Amino acid sequence: MGEIALDLRLVFTIPSSKLTINGLVLGLKQAAPQINAAILTTLLGALEEKVVERHLEKDPQRYRRNGHQSKPRKFSCSLCDFSYRFAQVLDRRNGRSLTPLVKALAIPEQVRFLEEALEPGIGLCAHVSYRRAAGEVERIGGQAMSHTTIHRRLQQFARTHDPFTGLKDKRFVWLLVDGTKVHLQGTKGKDMGQAQMRWALGSAGAGQPFEPVGFWIDTHWKSIRKDLAQRLDYAKLQVLFSDGEPGIAENLLSNRMRHQRCVWHGKRDFPYLLYADDLKKADQKPFIDQLHTIAAMRMSKAQLEKLRPQDRPLVKQLVKQTQQGFEQLLKSLEPYPKARVYIENLIKPVSTFFAWWLQKGEALPLTSNAIESAFSRVCNRVKRVGRRWSDRGLLNWLTVSFYKIFKPDLWSLQWQNAPRKSVKIRLLSVKATYQWSVAIT
Secondary structure, three states, X not given: OOOOOOOOOOOOOOOOOOOOHHHHHHHHHHHHHHHHHHHHHHHHHHHHHHHHHHHHHHOOOOEEEEEEOOOOEEEEOOOOEEEEOOEEEEEOOOOEEEOHHHHHOOOOOOOOEOHHHHHHHHHHOOOOOHHHHHHHHHHHHOOOOOHHHHHHHHHHHXXXXXXXXXXXXXXXXXXXXXXXXXXXXXHHHOEEEEEEEEEEEEEOOOOOOOEEEEEEEOOOHHHHHHHHHHHOOHHHOOEEEEOOOOOHHHHHOOOOOEEEEOHHHHHHHHHHHHHHOOOOHHHHHHHHHHHHOOHHHHOOHHHHHOOOHHXXXXXXXXXXXXXXXXXXXXXXXXXXXXXXXXXXXXHHHHOHHHHHHHHHOOOOOOOOOOOOHHHHHHHHHHHHHHOEEOHHHHHHHHHHHHHHHHOHHHHHXXXXXXXXXXXXXXXXXXXXXXXXXXXXX
């Protein structure tokens, strides 16, 4: 439309004594909502004038001015709360009144809180409860909104965003999967018991970060494989990282992929199998110590990254020592079938990193702990704050957590263009002058 100049005159009372810089800033901060409301409503009026004129010019015989709405609409945004009575245009053809500015600015019907006003509350819900988020937004920003409003709008936000589109174009070669139990509830708070919340992360390889490629609630690994095959270029995946949960390798490994079991989980789970074979804690120690002395189980990612091409003979020696160490452990475990089967299944996937280094010269992650660190915040929020979830509600919350926790740059991008892809006004210049009405003493 062009440029517009607003003439804004502000009158402040200045205390004659004891004024500090903090008092100056606090007073201006408290006045900001009133100032912003004046600017907003003035801009709306100026824009509306142009929009209505354009509407009438389009068909003067059909449209005519019809005053304003009988009651002003109330809005809340991050700048302030404000009210505005929209101008109406009568459509003589059908006898209906139109509000041209509402359509021109894509103002949602029957909505008080504008989308950008909900961003702080929805973002906080990734870390705290809905009720706490509502309280913090009111305390910091002054917008008083209920926790149910934040919950409802979070669900709407999640339903209109799919964080896992366009993954086919990314060259993922590593896939990490994991999961944890969550407590579900049905309609009217019915307890639905526990279910598995599962997730997958992809990486382009050595030195590249892992990023989420999917969340699932109470979904079998076979179905997860189908989802991933549709989202990713599954044929390019080369290594699968997991904690060894049953069903993962059987359903997610392709012919081209290798399986790297988490070394930390491999050592942690071993005592449970010994206990299943009726070995008490004191009797388990010799076998646990024997497992910890095996070369592959002692290796750290830092040590692996320090290896150079000239260290190939050393790595081959470590591979040989690892094989011998596992063979000796298997002999020791002959009276304990459950623990023995566990070690038999652990040998190859827990030492994949040696073969990978010999072939590629790259260090694979040996544990999934560091990679899963961001999910510790997710799990803490899900289990300690929410406690019980509907499956749809949890997936919606996970969508928000993807943007807020794992992809904060994308989170900011979503709100810069909310509620639709659009342009924005831009300040060209600002000038402030002053004039004393009453002299300060």
